[in-house]
Amino acid sequence: MTELLTYRITVDEYDRMIECGILTEDHAIELIHGELVKKMPIGDRQAYSVNALSQQFSSKCALLAWISVQNPVRLSDSKPEPDVMVLLPPGSKYRNATPRPSDVLLLVEVSDKTLDKDRDIKGPLYAQNNICEYWIVNLIDDCVEVYRRPQPDGSYAEKYIRQKGETLDMAALPGIAIRVDDIL
Structure with missing residues (x-):
């Protein structure tokens, strides 16, 4: 078999392809481990959860963080576009620069058709790049998977699941609680 x-390609090459118009929003792709990967279309439930997360974080973290929705984060060999990120302020620092892992307080993927990819590919990618906290809003099982304390081997030392009727809190912003029911 042949x-x-x-x-x-590198992140810099990917950025140049966008700047030159070779890649556009119409391509619906992201860079994962140096490869161009097609993004899945967003369904109604995913759109609702992304919007609900954005509303919750914007209202509860307004002075403490900058909220980024479906925008890129620059990693070592990747430039994924997670559904939501809670970033260190001020927001003006991202006017001309893509956030880096050290800027990310929380990264969230909302998953239905992409659940395996978000667990098995993006989870290790985020851990290897030291994303301190990663949530998967799991629309298949109606829960939120929480991953904390990234390890160099691409795993997270702490993992737990929050169900409907429970609340979520961010390690970086303790005291800010989000009800699972409000984002599912």
Whole structure:
């Protein structure tokens, strides 16, 4: 069997392709481990959860964080576009610069069709790049998976699940609680 040869690109090459108009929003892709990966279309439930998260974080973290919705984060060999990020303020620092892992207080993916990818590919990617806290809003099982304390091997030392009727809190902003029911 003939093996296909692939070419990986760097984040800088990816950015240049966007700047030159080679890649546009119409392509609906993100850079994962140096490869261009097609993003899935957003369904109604996912759109609702993304909007609900944005509303919750904006109202509860307004002076403490900058909320970024479906925008990129620059990692070592990737530039994914998570559904929601809670970033260190001030927001003006992101006017001309993509957030880096050290800027991210919380990163959230809302998952239905992408659940396996968000667990098995993006989770380790975020841990390897030291994203301190990662949530998967799991629309299949109606719960939120919480991952904290990233390890160099691509795992998280702490993992737990929050169900409907429970609340979520961010390690970086203790005291701010979000009800699971409000985002599912």
